[in-house]
Amino acid sequence: MQTVQPRSLPLRLPRVRPGGVLPILLILAVLLVLVGIRQPDFLAPPSLMSFLGRSAPIILLAAGQYFVIVSGEFDLSVGSLVTAQVVVAARLIDSDPARTWPVVLLLLAFGALVGLVNGLVTTRLRVPSFITTLGMFLILVGAVYLWSDGAPKGGLSEEFRRFGRRAFEDVPLLGRVPYALLVLVVLAVAAVLLMRSDFGRTLVAVGDNPRTAELSGVRVWRTRTIAFILSGLAAAVAAILLGGYSGVSFQAGAGLEFGAITAVVLGGVALGGGRGAVVGAMLGALTLELLFALMNFYGVSGALRSTVQGGIILLAVAVSATRSSSR
């Protein structure tokens, strides 16, 4: 038992509690210093802005993954969902600008639908989410190949691509602000507000102890299904930004699910749910991207990316596991 102090301490010291964002901020700061030493130009507004814009998709995916993980589940399907979205968008738009907005809406609906199916299969049919979303991953990969006969067809319209690669030019102080960054900021604020709402607090409670939540009147299945839908929506937005930025390929989303999970874990979110902040998850993604940029500056082979990711996952989970068992 902790020392019991009088109630209500208005004084707020920065708290290093498990699941807080302080550790990830420190790591990010260290990386920024290292980048600053090696490549000072990188921290100048123009390149920093475009770095942030480039990182927007993985940060959004990390936020989506966060909702699922904090509720006690996993979503392995987001990478292949991104690929599917990009390929589908190219084929449906077929370079016709008039189809841009209908297809954007369709992609969002598609993402939500995939999330809904993941959620319902996991919660109602009681298939472990690890398996559900792995199955969804494979289904999407196969379906995309089948639907496009082995090679991406059609093409994205310029109107579609601008989300991922255009920017507001000549912004005072910052210079160039990518649209993707703007989308990111808006959605990040929305995610933070969501986590402060009744739904957000309930979502974390479900991940912490679903039995208690159920016996307190929470519809656990519904809450978790919404988390999967949010992850699917995040994948849709990420796909729109990524398609614009790097174009159409079967590799568009490859490996993104692991990137997102690594970012979430790095951000101090407990695997198994119940602890961690969505800001932490997004900062985790940013940190991961910065780390890759740093590796690039130091001439480390890009082939090591997945090794580094794997190492981070193991390390982060080990650290959080020993911390929670030794408290």
Added chain:
Amino acid sequence: MSDPRPVPLLTLRGIGKSFLGVRVLDGVDLDVAPGEVHAVVGENGAGKSTLMKIVSGGYTPDEGTVEFAGEPRTFRGPRDAQRAGVGIIHQEFNLLPERTVAENVYLGHEPVRRGLVDRRGMLDRTRQLLASIGETALPADARVGQLGVAQQQVVEIAKALALDARLLIMDEPTAALADHEVELLYGLVRRLQERGIGLLYVSHRLAEVFDLSGRITVLKDGRRVTTVDTADATADELVRHMVGRELSSYYPDRADADDPGPVRLSVRDAGNRKLRGVSLELRAGQVLGIGGLQGSGRSALARALFGVSPFSTGEVTLAGKPVRLRSPRAAMRAGIAYVTEDRKAEGIVPRQSVLDNALLASRAVFAARSGHAARTERVRELLAAVEVRAAGDDQEIRFLSGGNQQKVVLARWLALNPRILLFDEPTRGIDVGAKSAIHNLIRRLAQDGAAVLMISSDLPELLGMSDRIVVMRDGRIAGELPAGATEEDVMALAVGTVREAAA
């Protein structure tokens, strides 16, 4: 069967055991002769299970000696005890459902021929073993998962015999059996006796104890109260030994018995998988205590009323109107709150703040009804009113003491203004100070017009708090007692008044 007893098979002298400074066994003596059935009885928490674990090698005693077959022994683990000849049949069986009877019986010590498992030999030996205890009807090659509970129990016993057990411990062996299966178990126990096997028979059910045992040892609060020859014992006397303690603590005043409040909830002849023919009434202003042994259906009753495992038959009316409580949400909407027995597993979300824990139910069910700020303010007031002691609203609840956690859980429910409150062991694992605070809260809620149902294994609490007491046994209501009933009255109903059956 009080023949002169030969050399004891098992002799326990002065056994003591503590967990985290809590003394659960203190100076217990006990012996079992070959061919004797020695019953051990006592309330929940009297120390029966701990004692059995010491005999079967699960725990080592802090004090005292264990002699088995005339030699002092310290079992270093269950396998050690098994090798020495002590078998234990747990309430929960330890069988592999996908394997055959023979494979289960010889699991871990399969007969081997030329380096391979001798399947035929194993089957033959299993058949012989089963035949020797009169169980010829049980096929040795049947898959265990297809057998009924009673037959699985036979497999467990055969498993112990295959290891040459000379002492068998049976922990509540009839708990999972149907009535006609109990008869079969009796026969089996007698045949084991004839083989000279000593039996330690732990049971809540006095009828069985009288039917089967030669001697009975009564445990209470970790001590041996007495050991009696079954032939000389009476059920009343045993019950008195099992309870019998002075009512010392203070409890708040009861409701006025002459002026009962209106009926808030009534249950008529309701049942489900665990309950049968349950009828009772909860009245505004009253605390209805629910007594009974573990597994008698007390929690099942609360869970049925709260819609967790709803009634499948019968009728529930709320303030005169029939209702169907199909889920916790439905129950909550009907004004029912449920404080669970297992606080850690079902009561708290451990890593969330005190405030988030207290808001959990309001957020889940009545989210749209009131403004955020007003609701949070009200919950803060409730937390202060129930006197939660914490470093702050944002402290994680797992760092609080059990009593403070329970107060937070209570605040969670009070935020919904429930008119019916179900408490399952409200003060289990809670220190004395917080205990009486919770007692006072429960009584105050009743005074404010709530109808309270309170399940308790703590007899002084049950007697001290309740305006009426309903005692359950085997999923049914065994009887109802008015305020002022004694511990003996409750225990007699809980274990069944059985003198006729034994006579």
